[in-house]
Amino acid sequence: MExxxxxxxxxxxxxxxxxxxxYLVQFKDGKYVTLTxxxxxxxxxxxxxxxRTHLKGDITYGIFSGGHFNKFITFDVDCKENPTARWATLKLVNVIVEDFGIKRSDIHVSxxxxxxxxxxxxxxxxxxxTDLMSFYKSVIATVGEIPDGQIEFRATSTQGVKLPLGVHQKTGNRCWFVDNQTLEPIENYDYLLEVEPISAEIITENDFGLTDEQVSEFERVAASTDITVNAVDLSQALQNAAQIIETGRLIQSGTRHKTTFTLACFGNTQGWDEAETVSVIMDILLATPRExxxxxxxxxxxxxxxxxxxxYVFEKDISITSSDKPLVIYKSEILAVLSCGTFRQKQLAYAMLITSKRYGDIFYLTIGTAMKMIGTTSRTTVTSAVKKLIEVGFIKYHRKAEVDRARSLEIGQVRYKPNKYRLAIEKPTEGENSVEVxxxxxxxxxxxxxxDISEIRKHVKRREFDNRWKPRVS
Incomplete structure (x- = not known):
């Protein structure tokens, strides 16, 4: 053996x-100790x-994520019996291939x-x-319940995972990679040499980015908020929130409390949940110099x-006002929306159109907010819709996979700025029919x-028209 x-x-x-x-070290009883x-x-x-010692089998090591980031995901299938583990593993691989569009050759089982x-x-x-965890949760929800076992998420900063190709110190078994269709061991170290990473966009495409125009506008006013009211002025709080998120850190010393409250209001207005809002706030505070x-x-x-x-903000439902001013929609815009594939894709296109009119042609929208806008609990539905909208030319990338060099240097890890999108449809012509909404x-x-109905039917399949539109026509 090589x-x-x-x-x-x-x-x-x-x-x-x-x-x-x-990192982790495994002992002869199979238990692990964490060394820092x-x-x-x-x-x-x-x-x-x-x-090298790990690969020889003398000592077995495990690893953690790099804190907020990781460059791989592990689904750890842990069952009481090996036949159940085999069944769960094969089912999981098939779900990732068939439901999430990842090539079988890019899924590596050990x-x-x-x-x-x-x-x-x-x-x-x-x-x-956090993005990897969201992907994991979507996959597990699709896989369903595992009898007498579980599929755990690895690695995080607190939960490590054993490296492959070493020896399990309790059983003495070598942790070979296996064929992902038969689970037969591939007793060759060189398997790993042929592995190539896939594009991170499979995960990162789930986030819509921030806007240069919006931030430029928001920079004009520093926020000053009053927690005794349940409506924060748009011209102050929203402007400051966008600048802080774009900068990735506090922009003035001594503003932690005010910034925390402002971002809490911003998160509530944007449709984030409480945990997500706290996470955004802490990410910004931890990236800010201690002085x-x-x-x-x-x-x-x-x-x-x-x-x-x-x-407090979510309980009192404190939000940023002026987010529901009447907007003007033109006929050419709604026809562009109707040309965007399935009804869910049309819904997302319409939501993006409204968002762009409210916040600027380049807009910021989280995956959670997008899901709420179109009434779905499926992240995959939103991701597929985004791809379709780009494909048909309704939106396009304004910024994609751009490294935030300043923050990366500060925290010692690669950090990417959020992706940015802009509408790509033609501007309405002068005198075009329009309505306020x-x-x-x-x-x-x-x-x-x-x-009119004939125009709508050109862009709507018969089943969609009968189910969605016809009941509203009469």
């Missing part, structure tokens, strides 16, 4: 290693010599060494762990304050106000 070489160790570094300061390197102890950072399996997918750039905070201020305190203020008007109502 022994591990330098190329294999280099490949493990490229595919798996995101941090060397914290710092300047005050003698713990060695994870290095190539240790990886034996855990006991009764389970690890399913790995590698990406060409680090991805937010921006008062002496003795700690991240634990920021977290508690963020949770308290977000809870508000939040109560949906796509069907607006279309019927601007178009």
């Amino acid at each position: 022994q591990p070489n330098k190329q294999l160790i280099k490949k493990i570094n490229e595919l798996y290693i995101q941090t060397r300061y914290k 390197h710092n300047n005050k102890n003698k713990v060695t950072k994870l290095n190539d010599s240790m990886l 034996f855990s060494g006991s009764k389970g399996y690890h399913i790995d997918i590698f990406f060409d750039k680090p991805i937010l762990v 921006y905070f008062s002496e003795g201020s700690t991240p634990d305190y920021w977290q508690k304050e963020a949770e308290r203020l977000v809870s 508000n939040a109560d008007h949906d796509i069907i109502e607006v279309a019927l106000m601007l178009c």
